[in-house]
Amino acid sequence: MDNKRKYVIPGDLVTTGPFRPEQNVILDGNKIISTTIGISEIYDDSVKVIPLTGKYIPKINDLVIGKVISHTSLSWELDINSCYVGFLPAQDVFGRDFSAHADELTSKLKSGDLVAARIANFDRTRDPLITISDRDLGKIDSGDLVKISPSKVPRLIGKRGTMIQTIEMATNAAITIGQNGWVVV
Incomplete structure (x- = not known):
């Protein structure tokens, strides 16, 4: 063909x-x-x-930007612009010595906070497990959230990252792009 x-x-x-x-x-x-x-x-x-349009379907190791929507005693639930809700375990944020009785989850992340994270585990039968235990991941303290279609993310990044490098140099701004179509400038 x-x-x-x-x-x-x-x-x-x-x-x-x-x-x-x-x-x-x-x-x-x-x-x-x-x-x-x-x-x-x-x-x-x-x-x-x-x-050409549609919601983001998570893939393992994808970098995503998530917004905290709620929490349980052991994890946070994140909106990741998908039909799935991302789960960020409290142990990932607090470390090994996390105790559900002693540690208050809202001391680290509150509703509405933005988080740069990776999809650690996912299959279509359950919601994705998200991790922030990597370099340059975690709570995003400053910046504006811009939403684009997830199908447009590769075009924004460009071949070998050339488009995003050009934009960052021209605007003198740090840009974090999530595969889920959420961008923090």
Whole structure:
């Protein structure tokens, strides 16, 4: 097939043949059909559709920006611009010596606080587990939140990070981009 990328809508035939269906496509016999509006990509042995709009679907090791929405005695719940709610364990923030009886979770993070984090574990049967135990992760103390479509994040970053470097140099601002489409400037 010469044209490997094309715009598709739900129900469009993307291709036929011995391909492995990946994201946003279904296999019907030997036909691969789109389930969303987007751009189809056909590789050597697989087919997927990159959605033009929609919510963020978490992937392990993705950097995300989350907003604290509530907490339990052992964790915080974060809005990560997804149909899933992210869970940040208190032990990740307080460290090994965390005690649910002695430590007050609101002393570290309150509702509305922004957090730069990574998806530590995720499968579609339960909400993603989020971690901040890495360099440059944790509570975001200053900056403005800008929301873009998650499908536009690769365009904002650019090839090998060139676009974001150019923007940071031109504006003299530090920019944190979450794969979930939330950007802190």
